[in-house]
Amino acid sequence: MQIVFPVFFIFTIYSVVNTYLPVLLSIVGYNIENIGLLLAIFDIAGTFIAMPCVSLVSKSKNYGLALFLLLLPCIIMPFPLINFPVFALSAICLSLYAIGYKSLIPVSDAIITNILDGNDSEYGKIRVVGSASFVLMSLILQFFCIDRNFSSTGLFLWVAVPAMLAAISIFFVPGLISGKTGSIPPLSNEQSAVSLNEDSQTFSLSFRAVIILLFIGFLALSPVNKFFSLYVRDFLHVNAGPGFWAVHAVVEIPFMIFASRIIRRYGSKKVLSCCTFAISIRLLVYIIFPSFWGALAGQLLNSLTFGLLHPAAISFICEHVKGKKQVTALAMYTVGANGIGNIIGSAVGGLVIAKYGFPVLFIAAASLPPLGILLFHFMLKKSSD
Numbered sequence: 001m002q003i004v005f006p007v008f009f010i011f012t013i014y015s016v017v018n019t020y021l022p023v024l025l026s027i028v029g030y031n032i033e034n035i036g037l038l039l040a041i042f043d044i045a046g047t048f049i050a051m052p053c054v055s056l057v058s059k060s061k062n063y064g065l066a067l068f069l070l071l072l073p074c075i076i077m078p079f080p081l082i083n084f085p086v087f088a089l090s091a092i093c094l095s096l097y098a099i100g101y102k103s104l105i106p107v108s109d110a111i112i113t114n115i116l117d118g119n120d121s122e123y124g125k126i127r128v129v130g131s132a133s134f135v136l137m138s139l140i141l142q143f144f145c146i147d148r149n150f151s152s153t154g155l156f157l158w159v160a161v162p163a164m165l166a167a168i169s170i171f172f173v174p175g176l177i178s179g180k181t182g183s184i185p186p187l188s189n190e191q192s193a194v195s196l197n198e199d200s201q202t203f204s205l206s207f208r209a210v211i212i213l214l215f216i217g218f219l220a221l222s223p224v225n226k227f228f229s230l231y232v233r234d235f236l237h238v239n240a241g242p243g244f245w246a247v248h249a250v251v252e253i254p255f256m257i258f259a260s261r262i263i264r265r266y267g268s269k270k271v272l273s274c275c276t277f278a279i280s281i282r283l284l285v286y287i288i289f290p291s292f293w294g295a296l297a298g299q300l301l302n303s304l305t306f307g308l309l310h311p312a313a314i315s316f317i318c319e320h321v322k323g324k325k326q327v328t329a330l331a332m333y334t335v336g337a338n339g340i341g342n343i344i345g346s347a348v349g350g351l352v353i354a355k356y357g358f359p360v361l362f363i364a365a366a367s368l369p370p371l372g373i374l375l376f377h378f379m380l381k382k383s384s385d
Contacts, residue, residue, distance in 0.1 A: 002173040003108075003115055004129040006067065009166035010104050011130035013074060015137035016159055017101060019229075019245055024155060028085040040346060041091045046098030047339030051331055054103050058327030063111050064176035070107060071170075073100035074163035082155045102339060104166075106331035111176070113318055113326065123314050128256035131307070134249040137162070142242035207320045207329060209379035210272065214313055214337040216372030217276045220365045221305065222345020223283065224298070227353065227361070231286065231295075235358045238292055247299045252307030259311035268316040269380065275309035276369045276376075283366040287359045 021042070025035045057066040077097040081090055112126050170177055218225075229241045255262075263271055282301040285294055313333055321329040345365075352361040 003112060003176070004126060005169040005172055006166055006176075007108060007112070007126060007130050008133040009162055009169050010108055011133040012137040012162040013101065013104070013166060014130075015134045015245075015249075016141070016162060019138060019141060019242055020158075022229075024082070024159065025090075027155065028082055030085065030087075030090075034087060036346075036350060038087075038090060038094055040343065042094045042098045043339060043343045043346065045095035046102030047335055047343060049095065050099045050102040050335050050339075053099055054106050054331035054335065055328050057103070057107055058110070058325070058331075062178070063107055063114070063327075064170055064173070064178070067104070067107050067111065068167055068170050068177060070100040070103045071163050071167040073097050074104075075160050075167065078156050078159040082159075102335050103331070105334045106327060109314060109330045109334065110327040113314070113330075123260075123311055123318075125257055125260065127311060127314075128253050131249050131252040131256055135246050135253075138242050138246035138249060142246065203325070203329065203332075204320055205379055205383035207317065209376050209383065210313065210316050210320075211332055211337050212379070213272065213276060213372045213376040214333055215341050216368050216375075217279055217305075217309070218338045218341030219345050220279050220283065220341075220368040220372075222342050223349055223358075223361050223365050224286075225342060226346045227349055227358070230353075231358050236290060236292065236295060238295070240292070244295060244299050247296065248302045251300050251303040255303045255307035256311060259308055262308065263312055263315050268312045268319065271308060271312040272316060273373050273376065275304045275312060276373055278304040278309075280366040280369045283362045287362045 022035055022039065025038055030038065053070075057063060057070075060066055073096045077093045081093040081097070084090075109123075112123060116123065116126075174180075223231075228244070232238050232241050232244060278301055282298050282305055285298045285301065288294070289297065314330070317329050317333060318326060349361055352364070
């Protein structure tokens with residue numbers, strides 16, 4: 001299935017940005033205060049501007065072309081960002097970059113689910129390619145780490161080349177760029193009337209319940225997603241950030257592969273609840289065992305807190321949302337729940353670390369998932385009444 005090629009290269013983009021965007025901003029000359037502001041702008045644009053863009057994609061008839069267009073700012077924007085480090089210009093460049101970057105996963109997820117044509121439980125087997133590429137890119141970065149000796153051209157290539165390869169790979173998926181593959185087929189007049197009626201309705205209570213659960217889960221995970229590299233460097237005093245991120249990604253792979261079997265056996269609702277509770281365990285492990293091995297154990301738990309949680313979330317959403325609304329629904333998950341959780345987590349987390357330290361932040365975050373699980377099951381019960 002050729003769709004694995006765009007998925008592979010899209011996740012190399014994620015590996016570079018996830019690990020090294022703050023480092024890149026530091027290299028081009030920004031201090032820590034400006035880096036924090038620019039990252040906040042990046043997350044805000046990637047949440048509140050990307051969402052309407054993805055909604056527009058959901059109304060188009062060609063998801064492949066939309067995916068290609070979303071990759072363009074990921075190719076173009078690094079050049080002015082690196083070569084002209086003026087705060088206002090950098091904020092604009094990061095905002096445009098974030099719109100494309102944050103939209104890639106929901107649009108590619110929609111393409112995958114359309115190709116699977118209802119067999120959504122098999123999603124994990126394709127998504128595992130993304131995890132593998134994230135691992136590979138993390139290892140490449142570990143051994144050829146971006147540092148202050150890189151030229152502006154070198155920095156640009158690190159960031160832009162993965163996006164270029166992702167854009168090129170779209171043309172190797174038969175029918176994708178023309179809209180014949182991976183897009184919702186044109187509807188008849190009768191079907192269109194039904195679709196318009198569906199679009200006029202709000203999302204179900206079950207869908208809203210899972211979005212709230214996932215938002216709370218990603219809010220709880222924000223200390224890891226946003227501050228883990230600082231935790232390793234400043235709290236553990238260990239120089240192994242990229243290596244830990246590689247472990248973080250590699251442990252997803254077996255659970256992505258077997259996710260469909262686990263979800264079929266236990267159901268997406270039970271799997272989501274268990275994986276969300278595992279977030280609390282993971283956060284506590286980092287603090288109860290503040291060492292290299294504790295950090296390693298915490299990263300291994302990413303197998304549950306994302307490797308299994310993500311396919312279960314996709315499966316649950318696709319069970320409860322059909323048709324063109326599915327792209328918007330997936331965006332509300334990957335951009336909305338994840339993005340807003342990270343924005344709040346970044347803003348609050350930085351203040352908590354500065355005043356109280358890492359242990360207080362991680363323990364406070366660990367208290368959130370059980371509350372989310374209780375609310376999730378309460379809303380599901382209410383929706384079935």
